[in-house]
Amino acid sequence: MKPEESATTGADLLVKALIDEEVEVVFGYPGGAVLPIYDSLFKQNRLRHILVRHEQAAVHAAEGYARSTGRVGVVLVTSGPGATNAVTGLTDALMDSIPIVCLTGQVPTHLIGNDAFQEADTTGITRPCTKHNYLVKAVGDLARTVHEAFYVARSGRPGPVVIDLPKDVLMNKHEYEAPKKPVQHKSYRPQVKPDPKKIEEAIDLIQAAKRPVFYTGGGVINSGPKASKLLTQFVHLTGFPITNTLMGLGAFPASDKQFLGMLGMHGTYEANLAMYHCDVLIDIGARFDDRITGKLSEFSPKSKKIHVDIDPSSINKNVRVDLPIVGDAAHVLEEMIRVWKARQPRLDQKAHKAWWAEIEKWRGRNCLAYKQDKETIKPQFALERLYHHIKDHDHYITTEVGQHQMWAAQFLKFEQPNHWMTSGGLGTMGYGFPAAMGVQIAHPDALVIDVAGEASIMMNIQELSTVAQYRLPVKIFILNNQYMGMVRQWQELLHGGRYSESYMESLPDFVKLAEAFGAVGLRTGNPSELDGVIQEMIKIKKPVIVDVLVDKAENCFPMIPSGAAHYDMLLGPNDRAEKPISEEGMVLV
């Protein structure tokens, strides 16, 4: 074959490279600079394209897809506004370590820098919000760059990667280059296998512990379902208590009696106090985020800390640890279990019994208690009833950001990994609905629910059109309190109850809104109707918005006010008077 016969356009090469990377779905929105790619997509049927209504939603949908499958999510947007609209999603994926490859169109190479129509410095703009980015200047580099981008996105600590594609590069011709396996990058080589000596040292600490606690995060989920199984096995072998971060929920079954619930700002009393009083803290794949630590100088002051992380820059960033272990969670856990079994260590049973007794005492405070009356639905009650009805279905939960998100984390039970999608690091309102679309695309028969607030849902409400087009039976479960609830809660606690701009004026009629898009709308504000509405929602095989009118004044507890220590938790509305928030804490977000 002559070279010119085997040569194909950049756009065709790109599609071929995506297929070779086992991509099935691309979330995108067309535009001038990417027309050649859309033309190539039109001429094939291996890749499915999902047309979103806003580029931010494309990235969140890809995140939902990625997080629920463990695969790389793929986004395709045009130059200029297409790329800038994707920035929030990319930043979200970077903060939560979600593998994304985002293809952005670009003006032709000879126009770059000329302020051409729909030109933006995409690699410049996305440099701080991606794990890596590329500008492909020659069609000969295209296929290799795509393969490298997928490798970078999914390996090590996963993250978003942008490939900026000038239009002339997409139209020029070149021969295809298949992915090389195994990939050997010249400078990027994440360490996945831990140092065996450190594993031995870790087990020394773990077996000598008298008041231990496991603190695990999104790193376990990102490592794959095997890591969650190994974690569960190791936690059972040791008999130690475990708490999860928001991103780590599902890595250990929530119904297990060793599980203390989520920790942190809105974590449980028992989880936070266990962190404060423990003598050995075993962190696997969690990064000591400020939402977890509270006041740093009083964070877990009596413990020896073991920190397992695939990203060396996460270690000793916020909290100085005693034993850092760089490696992938599954590899580390496998080694820990091996050494543990070989040693058959004898634990200090008396100390452990006393530790558990103390934990049970804290548990006995029942920190998530709330009072449901006959008149209004408490948001917590709505979620408890929701969980009751969905628990026997194959279900996935996404959330928006705010009070409803924290309540979802507290009141829904996550028994397995990859079933809980939420915007943790960036806290992006508008994440949950498009993320739910991505999950539904990956799991067409599953029950996918976006637990939302009435404020957050408005941020990507246009995607109702997408779910209508692809007949995605996503359920939007709105806890409607007519406020930006978390903003209102902070204004109540920190700003003298001056509810500046946090009331949601002129909300749409969500039932009619659903109907306008061919979806089904349900509404209730009556506790006695709630079960029926939820059951109906589950039964309907179409997109559904459930507008649950909840108590407007309810606040999310427990709460560690910003700048406070773990033992300084507010357990309910009456707790607040004795514990004024420090000026230092007021400054914190």
Added chain:
Amino acid sequence: MSPTETASRHTISILVDNEPGILARVVGLFSGRGYNIESLTVAKTNEKENLSRITIVTAGTPMVIEQIKAQLDRLVPVHRVRDLTLGGEHVERELALVKVKGTGEKRVEALRLADVFRAKVIDAKSDSFVFEVTGASDKVDTFIGLMEGLGLIDVGRTGIVATTRGSEAI
């Protein structure tokens, strides 16, 4: 950051792919995370493998310095990050071009001091000199300080380049 830790100055040598945007990545990391750059030099150093070396002088507590190195190492086109300050003995040099304007006694004095500092005259006009001075930063600082009283017009400095002592590669 523990309050007992004090900030110290570190010279960090970074070997990177010589590709567009790499300097922006490194500099953006420093500005984005609130680290400090006291001096920065960059140039291509390996033609065959197309690599550049960036030498950065920064200051911070041990925890911050550790963080800076880990963050740099995480950048995809970064091959190697070395802390020369922690890594044993090393040598640092800086070059400056110093322009001095003057006549008579001051001009003679400038030339004499240049001789003491082993600065070379690389341009001379009837009323000006351009000196090239090389050395550790404090030597360059001192020379520039002395020239201030003698008609200093302009200074251009390269920033620090550094390498380890002995036969090992950085």
